[in-house]
Amino acid sequence: MTDAPLSYLSGFGNEFATEAAPGALPIGRNSPQRAPFDLYAELISGTAFTAPRAANRRTWLYRRQPSVVTGAYQPYEQPLWTTGAAGGVVVPPEPLRWNPFPMPEAAHDFVDGLRTVVANGDADAQTGIAAHVYLASRSMDRRALVNADGEMLFVPQQGRLRLVTELGVLEAKPGEIALVPRGMAFKVELPDGPSRGYVCENYGAFFRLPELGPIGSNGLANARDFLTPVAAWEDGAGEYEIIKKFGGRLWRSTQGHTPFNVVAWHGNLVPFKYDTAHFMTIGSISYDHPDPSIFTVLTSPSDTPGTANCDFVIFPPRWMVAEDTFRPPWYHRNLMSEFMGLVYGQYDAKPEGFKPGGASLHNCMVPHGPDAEAFEKASTAPLSPHKLDNTLAFMFESRYRFVPTQYAMTSGTLDTAYAHCWQGLKDQFRGAKA
Ligand SMILES: O=C(O)Cc1cc(O)ccc1O
Numbered sequence: 001m002t003d004a005p006l007s008y009l010s011g012f013g014n015e016f017a018t019e020a021a022p023g024a025l026p027i028g029r030n031s032p033q034r035a036p037f038d039l040y041a042e043l044i045s046g047t048a049f050t051a052p053r054a055a056n057r058r059t060w061l062y063r064r065q066p067s068v069v070t071g072a073y074q075p076y077e078q079p080l081w082t083t084g085a086a087g088g089v090v091v092p093p094e095p096l097r098w099n100p101f102p103m104p105e106a107a108h109d110f111v112d113g114l115r116t117v118v119a120n121g122d123a124d125a126q127t128g129i130a131a132h133v134y135l136a137s138r139s140m141d142r143r144a145l146v147n148a149d150g151e152m153l154f155v156p157q158q159g160r161l162r163l164v165t166e167l168g169v170l171e172a173k174p175g176e177i178a179l180v181p182r183g184m185a186f187k188v189e190l191p192d193g194p195s196r197g198y199v200c201e202n203y204g205a206f207f208r209l210p211e212l213g214p215i216g217s218n219g220l221a222n223a224r225d226f227l228t229p230v231a232a233w234e235d236g237a238g239e240y241e242i243i244k245k246f247g248g249r250l251w252r253s254t255q256g257h258t259p260f261n262v263v264a265w266h267g268n269l270v271p272f273k274y275d276t277a278h279f280m281t282i283g284s285i286s287y288d289h290p291d292p293s294i295f296t297v298l299t300s301p302s303d304t305p306g307t308a309n310c311d312f313v314i315f316p317p318r319w320m321v322a323e324d325t326f327r328p329p330w331y332h333r334n335l336m337s338e339f340m341g342l343v344y345g346q347y348d349a350k351p352e353g354f355k356p357g358g359a360s361l362h363n364c365m366v367p368h369g370p371d372a373e374a375f376e377k378a379s380t381a382p383l384s385p386h387k388l389d390n391t392l393a394f395m396f397e398s399r400y401r402f403v404p405t406q407y408a409m410t411s412g413t414l415d416t417a418y419a420h421c422w423q424g425l426k427d428q429f430r431g432a433k434a
């Protein structure tokens with residue numbers, strides 16, 4: 001299944017139907033007495049049965065054996081993948097920044113190469129997210145991952161990700177993102193060798209497109225640009241290892257067949273990919289720097305309207321044209337907590353110190369903004385139209401304070417000099433004496 005050229009179905013939240021063998025999908029019903037070709041019918045529900053129709057996600061799978069055919073689970077040790085606020089250390093009330101996370105010397109696959117940087121909330125309470133980096137140099141072979149704690153949003157930074165999922169195969173390169181729903185088996189192959197990137201593990205409500213309000217019916221991430229794989233299955237009896245994330249712990253079992261044995265499926269709980277180059281970016285064409293919510297690609301709402309469990313926000317290439325305006329981000333403090341990463345290029349608020357493959361954290365009400373050098377440059381730059389090009393930063397923004405992990409604080413990548421970048425912002429008041 002993994003050698004065929006990849007094909008995709010387009011659209012966000014669609015009711016898709018796809019079969020790898022013609023005739024494998026039952027017509028007019030979901031669970032006939034015997035499904036076509038004697039496949040087993042299996043339902044995966046990503047939301048409560050009774051979730052409102054617009055927020056309901058489920059998919060019907062027609063497979064060679066149901067996923068209940070597996071072995072007993074034993075604990076699996078991967079101490080660097082932690083869960084929720086409880087998995088972290090005491091949070092200092094300061095801005096934090098990390099240099100690019102280095103590849104470990106030992107060869108790891110995606111599961112063993114995952115390191116939690118910050119997390120909030122509680123997987124059992126279905127709130128919050130974790131921001132991880134993956135530092136992986138080996139493809140998962142006869143090994144699959146099933147995450148019952150949350151969906152996983154991938155932001156590759158170096159090297160392509162090839163995601164083999166129960167619903168088919170998708171590939172994402174740096175600049176693209178991909179998502180695998182909660183509970184769906186997948187494995188990560190690395191066609192380019194050693195690979196690095198970021199993951200948002202979302203314990204809360206599934207990511208969806210934001211409302212557009214006065215923007216209208218088009219713009220930002222357009223629904224048609226989201227791509228979902230067509231059904232594909234791999235042949236093969238023989239031992240397969242299943243790693244399951246369940247209740248903040250990893251577990252391992254083995255079974256005698258591949259979990260990628262779904263011959264046809266239909267539904268709207270699906271993996272997808274999206275190329276951020278398609279993002280229709282909106283900005284000021286008059287004056288002032290707008291709130292970064294205009295760059296929201298996907299949002300995971302919380303129970304409070306407008307106050308997200310997590311917004312996934314990008315800072316893509318764009319024109320800066322605002323007149324009489326300090327164009328980079330303003331100095332600010334925010335109720336929402338901001339975890340950022342850089343895929344490539346430079347970020348306008350921190351052109352030098354924030355590096356691709358690194359990260360920063362500005363928690364609830366922690367002051368931050370452009371470093372002294374960026375302030376000086378932007379305060380004196382001629383305000384002709386300017387293209388911010390060759391850059392892609394992103395933010396996981398959450399209503400819940402992020403807690404860094406022991407790994408994040410002690411593995412040597414923490415930029416202990418981060419706060420110095422603002423020390424050059426001297427009092428330059430030119431007014432009369434008090
Ligand atoms: O802090 C940051 O760099 C992210 C950010 C960008 C922006 O343009 C406005 C607000 C904001 O938090």
Ligand SMILES: [Fe+2]
Binds near residue numbers: 368
């Ligand atoms: Fe900010």
